[in-house]
Amino acid sequence: MDQKNIRNFCIIAHIDHGKSTLADRILEMTETVSARDMKSQLLDDMELERERGITIKLNAVQLSYHAKDGQEYLFNLIDTPGHVDFTYEVSRSLAACEGAVLVVDSTQGVQAQTLANTYLALDNDLEIIPVINKVDMNNAQPEHTKKEIEDIIGLDCSEAPEISARTGLNVDQVLEQIVTHIPAPSGDVNAPLQALVFDSFYDPYRGVIALVRIREGKLRTGDKIRFMATGASYEVLETGIRTPKEMRVDELCAGDVGWFAASIKSIQDVRVGDTVTNAERPASAPLSGYRKLNPMVYCGLYPSDAAKYEDLRDALDKLQLNDASLYYEAETSQALGFGFRCGFLGLLHMDVVQERLEREYNLDLICTAPSVIYHVYLTDGSMLAIDNPARMPDASKIDRVEEPYVRASIMVPDEYIGAVMDLCQNKRGIYSSMEVIDEGRNTIVYDMPLSEIIYDFFDRLKSCSKGYASLDYELTGYRKEDLVRMDILLNGETVDALSVIVHRTEAYKRGSGITIRLKELIPKQQFEIPVQAAIGGKVIARTNIKSLRKNVLAKCYGGDISRKKKLLEKQKEGKKRMKAVGSVVIPQEAFMSVLSMENDPQK
Amino acid sequence: MTPRNKPEALYLHVPFCRSICYYCDFTHVMYRKETADAWLDALEKEFASREFNPGLKTVYIGGGTPTSLSEEQLERLLSFLDPYTSHVSEYTCEINPETMNETKAQILFQHGVNRVSIGFQTDNAKLLKNMGRHHTVNDVKHVMDLLRKTGISNISLDLMYSLPEQTMEDLETAIRTAVSLNPSHLSLYSLTVEENTVFGKRGYKSLDEEMEADMYEYICQTLPSYGFHQYEVSNFAKDGFESQHNKVYWTYRDFYGVSCGASGKEGYTRYDVTSSLKKYLENPLERDEILLEKEDAMFEMVMMNLRLKAGMEKSLFEETFGIRFEEAFRGKYETLTEQGLLEVSQTHVKCTEKGFPVLNSVLEELL
Numbered sequence: 001m002d003q004k005n006i007r008n009f010c011i012i013a014h015i016d017h018g019k020s021t022l023a024d025r026i027l028e029m030t031e032t033v034s035a036r037d038m039k040s041q042l043l044d045d046m047e048l049e050r051e052r053g054i055t056i057k058l059n060a061v062q063l064s065y066h067a068k069d070g071q072e073y074l075f076n077l078i079d080t081p082g083h084v085d086f087t088y089e090v091s092r093s094l095a096a097c098e099g100a101v102l103v104v105d106s107t108q109g110v111q112a113q114t115l116a117n118t119y120l121a122l123d124n125d126l127e128i129i130p131v132i133n134k135v136d137m138n139n140a141q142p143e144h145t146k147k148e149i150e151d152i153i154g155l156d157c158s159e160a161p162e163i164s165a166r167t168g169l170n171v172d173q174v175l176e177q178i179v180t181h182i183p184a185p186s187g188d189v190n191a192p193l194q195a196l197v198f199d200s201f202y203d204p205y206r207g208v209i210a211l212v213r214i215r216e217g218k219l220r221t222g223d224k225i226r227f228m229a230t231g232a233s234y235e236v237l238e239t240g241i242r243t244p245k246e247m248r249v250d251e252l253c254a255g256d257v258g259w260f261a262a263s264i265k266s267i268q269d270v271r272v273g274d275t276v277t278n279a280e281r282p283a284s285a286p287l288s289g290y291r292k293l294n295p296m297v298y299c300g301l302y303p304s305d306a307a308k309y310e311d312l313r314d315a316l317d318k319l320q321l322n323d324a325s326l327y328y329e330a331e332t333s334q335a336l337g338f339g340f341r342c343g344f345l346g347l348l349h350m351d352v353v354q355e356r357l358e359r360e361y362n363l364d365l366i367c368t369a370p371s372v373i374y375h376v377y378l379t380d381g382s383m384l385a386i387d388n389p390a391r392m393p394d395a396s397k398i399d400r401v402e403e404p405y406v407r408a409s410i411m412v413p414d415e416y417i418g419a420v421m422d423l424c425q426n427k428r429g430i431y432s433s434m435e436v437i438d439e440g441r442n443t444i445v446y447d448m449p450l451s452e453i454i455y456d457f458f459d460r461l462k463s464c465s466k467g468y469a470s471l472d473y474e475l476t477g478y479r480k481e482d483l484v485r486m487d488i489l490l491n492g493e494t495v496d497a498l499s500v501i502v503h504r505t506e507a508y509k510r511g512s513g514i515t516i517r518l519k520e521l522i523p524k525q526q527f528e529i530p531v532q533a534a535i536g537g538k539v540i541a542r543t544n545i546k547s548l549r550k551n552v553l554a555k556c557y558g559g560d561i562s563r564k565k566k567l568l569e570k571q572k573e574g575k576k577r578m579k580a581v582g583s584v585v586i587p588q589e590a591f592m593s594v595l596s597m598e599n600d601p602q603k
Numbered sequence: 604m605t606p607r608n609k610p611e612a613l614y615l616h617v618p619f620c621r622s623i624c625y626y627c628d629f630t631h632v633m634y635r636k637e638t639a640d641a642w643l644d645a646l647e648k649e650f651a652s653r654e655f656n657p658g659l660k661t662v663y664i665g666g667g668t669p670t671s672l673s674e675e676q677l678e679r680l681l682s683f684l685d686p687y688t689s690h691v692s693e694y695t696c697e698i699n700p701e702t703m704n705e706t707k708a709q710i711l712f713q714h715g716v717n718r719v720s721i722g723f724q725t726d727n728a729k730l731l732k733n734m735g736r737h738h739t740v741n742d743v744k745h746v747m748d749l750l751r752k753t754g755i756s757n758i759s760l761d762l763m764y765s766l767p768e769q770t771m772e773d774l775e776t777a778i779r780t781a782v783s784l785n786p787s788h789l790s791l792y793s794l795t796v797e798e799n800t801v802f803g804k805r806g807y808k809s810l811d812e813e814m815e816a817d818m819y820e821y822i823c824q825t826l827p828s829y830g831f832h833q834y835e836v837s838n839f840a841k842d843g844f845e846s847q848h849n850k851v852y853w854t855y856r857d858f859y860g861v862s863c864g865a866s867g868k869e870g871y872t873r874y875d876v877t878s879s880l881k882k883y884l885e886n887p888l889e890r891d892e893i894l895l896e897k898e899d900a901m902f903e904m905v906m907m908n909l910r911l912k913a914g915m916e917k918s919l920f921e922e923t924f925g926i927r928f929e930e931a932f933r934g935k936y937e938t939l940t941e942q943g944l945l946e947v948s949q950t951h952v953k954c955t956e957k958g959f960p961v962l963n964s965v966l967e968e969l970l
Contacts (some may be wrong), residue, residue: 118788524812526942526964549816552836552962554792556910558614560864561903562873562893568906572967 001074003255004184008213010078012094012121014111014470018133022103022165023079029171030063050053060114060211060257062241067179075178076257086345088293091120092273092467093421095289096198096213096257099182106140112411112470129177130155130598136164151438154591187254192283195218195276202321208264212276213257215287224279225262228286232269234262268323295327295343296385296475297350297454300368300497302339304577308363309338315361316471317338319353326353330390335497335581336366347454364474366579368497369594372451375402375478390496392485394535402478404450409472412428414440423464427452428503442507447476453524486511489532490584500594511541517593522586524548529584610857612848616865617666619878621702621798625735625801626794629864634671641884643679646862649887650683656946657686661693661848670702677707681714688715693847695720700742705939708753719750723760727773729861730766735801737778740780747784757844759788765795765815768805774818779798782829787844791822819960836910836962853911854919855904871895897924901931906966929951935969
């Protein structure tokens with residue numbers, strides 16, 4: 001196909017604004033997918049993605065469109081993940097496009113991720129087509145939404161299609177605007193190869209498959225190629241496109257979007273954002289914008305059943321084949337035995353990995369509370385990066401501790417400003433600025449420790465603003481803080497997996513919050529269990545789990561036998577999912593209890 | 604279990620009530636004369652197609668509310684049982700003060716009923732109202748007088764504790780009142796909020812665990828001083844008045860289950876007669892059967908027997924399964940004896956004073 005008839009674009013939106021639904025409609029209307037094959041939200045491959053309504057891994061689909069000008073066009077639709085954890089991946093998939101369809105829900109208007117994604121698209125010089133979605137809803141405010149987009153983002157909305165991705169209303173206008181507004185790709189097919197890797201996945205038979213956008217030159221089967229950042233070299237065995245089913249083609253040329261396989265065994269060789277070039281005729285420089293991703297959030301993952309340790313390792317190995325940003329290494333806990341310290345891009349990423357391990361690999365896991373990486377400077381001048389609070393050295397050896405900070409931008413309507421500011425203040429936020437973005441709405445910016453964001457910040461933000469506030473954040477650097485390790489003791493014994501690093505001024509509040517929560521979570525046992533929070537051996541909070549006094553079925557007659565036995569079996573099964581630490585049996589949720597705050601009305 | 608003699612106990616379920624108690628999750632439907640007639644027709648068919656041991660020792664008619672039936676219906680029901688009751692030593696019927704009268708008392712007596720169980724629950728009018736009960740203490744007293752006059756003097760009262768809003772004082776008063784009515788047997792049940800009850804649907808939570816434990820402790824300590832010894836987790840009796848029928852369940856012996864919603868056990872087979880009245884009317888023999896594995900049966904025998912204060916006779920276990928208790932539960936029971944929760948003597952296995960109130964924890968270890 002002639003380069004001038006190719007359109008490479010993606011769809012960007014705030015979560016739940018209708019990105020995947022619009023993608024589905026476009027696929028349907030271009031008859032890429034027959035209605036028979038149509039599952040709702042087709043681009044979201046994984047079961048988990050469809051269930052949570054989020055896109056985790058990127059996908060690219062080629063479709064052909066017969067436009068009103070009578071010509072055939074080739075569309076490459078590149079799906080982007082819709083969550084703050086995956087900002088970098090979003091930016092790379094945007095970099096593979098010339099244009100973006102910006103979907104805004106007309107019942108909600110511009111939200112934080114609308115802004116964040118639009119800025120990412122502008123950074124990548126994309127042509128943006130604003131689209132007003134959900135206009136079939138009773139509470140739709142299309143005119144207001146357009147005005148918001150014009151005022152806040154500065155995009156002209158005079159031609160913005162008012163659509164319903166759900167019903168398909170006016171989606172044809174979107175298709176036409178993709179043809180007329182988004183520029184065709186440029187790039188010289190005869191230049192040395194420069195292909196941008198924007199995603200990859202693992203195929204058990206063919207190794208890692210890289211999804212690429214060809215910027216310059218050609219990529220053909222048999223070519224020797226090199227990944228410019230990782231330096232890995234391979235011979236291309238297959239090239240192709242997805243429609244969304246895989247289809248082999250002989251070559252991919254400048255402007256094309258497609259995939260190639262080269263018997264690549266390690267996903268670490270194929271980094272998102274890297275540039276693929278021809279090993280024999282290399283480009284002089286890689287494409288700009290490559291970044292190696294580092295995990296931001298860590299937690300310990302342990303099998304409930306120690307015998308499943310190897311199964312967990314296998315499962316992590318397999319997951320990592322598809323997820324280069326998942327990091328793990330073996331660790332040992334006195335309380336939990338053998339397990340892994342795992343690193344994630346963010347909380348959602350962590351949740352998704354945990355759920356996949358439990359669901360796809362049938363593992364029962366105990367997850368410790370998430371932690372960030374603390375920089376601990378010792379008195380001897382060296383620095384330790386601590387990703388597990390239990391590893392924090394003795395206070396006497398520490399000169400200072402630094403923790404990662406983020407800049408959090410929160411978009412919030414007037415009436416919740418007070419509540420949101422209280423929350424940020426509570427979370428050790430440092431006020432930076434507030435901007436009125438249009439009548440009734442504001443962006444508040446706080447500098448905040450990342451550790452506070454991972455402690456249930458998002459849920460609380462949503463609840464204190466009745467769901468209206470939205471959040472975006474980026475890592476800004478490390479700051480020195482008065483941080484100490486708080487240990488939790490059960491029945492007099494320190495449970496290492498419950499240790500947590502806290503700000504000294506918050507220690508008492510957190511300590512009592514955690515001990516109270518543990519008291520609620522740990523089932524009563526035959527003896528009384530003291531629950532203590534301690535810093536450097538000094539107890540700062542304490543409560544007791546009273547011993548179990550009565551645990552017997554009131555009635556058990558002839559007709560009750562089966563039912564009562566099942567009840568006992570269920571209770572026993574529940575205990576199996578718990579971990580015996582010393583003499584105390586602890587349920588899985590308890591290991592997350594260090595996230596709980598005092599004065600939490602819900603807990 | 605080697606095939607033994609036929610069951611010597613029979614339970615018959617009457618699935619009708621005149622009103623629904625908020626805590627009840629037994630099979631029950633609102634009483635309507637026509638429905639009850641149809642049910643009796645089906646029951647007649649069930650009696651015609653099943654064979655029961657003519658030498659039954661105990662019979663128990665429970666519900667629902669057996670006395671929700673009309674006089675004629677009650678008469679008809681009991682006549683079905685007549686062929687089997689000549690050797691019966693304990694013949695119990697559950698009754699409800701509101702649906703009881705002199706004629707019904709006489710019908711019961713004439714057919715050989717010699718024990719009744721009355722839902723007293725509590726003497727506090729407000730608490731009774733909270734649980735959907737419509738009787739008063741006077742109603743109970745009146746019915747007890749009536750029964751005694753008729754000739755039925757073995758009377759058991761059911762009480763409930765750990766009720767929403769109930770205080771310790773409420774319980775003390777309820778026990779005093781119940782004892783003053785001079786029953787021969789008392790059952791005290793802590794409220795269990797089951798999902799499919801009015802309480803469950805209204806989201807009631809049971810009382811605080813500590814409070815419940817205090818109440819149970821009070822009950823177990825107080826009733827003996829009134830002459831009621833505890834012989835089971837929730838059951839107390841004057842000497843010689845332990846429920847023979849219920850002890851069949853607790854010693855894990857066989858029993859017939861008759862009518863919609865009843866369960867029976869014969870050897871390794873346990874069955875539940877359908878709990879759907881509609882299905883029962885279509886086919887009174889409709890039932891679910893479970894064939895028990897030996898392991899299941901061994902556990903269940905222990906589960907039931909440990910509810911008894913006296914515990915389980917080891918010889919009974921050995922005779923039934925051909926294996927000693929210690930052998931069957933090796934590796935499971937030792938921790939319990941070490942923790943002082945279970946006592947294994949030459950002749951018996953039983954919970955200690957410490958183990959008895961936490962029987963579930965004990966049983967979980969043995970599972």
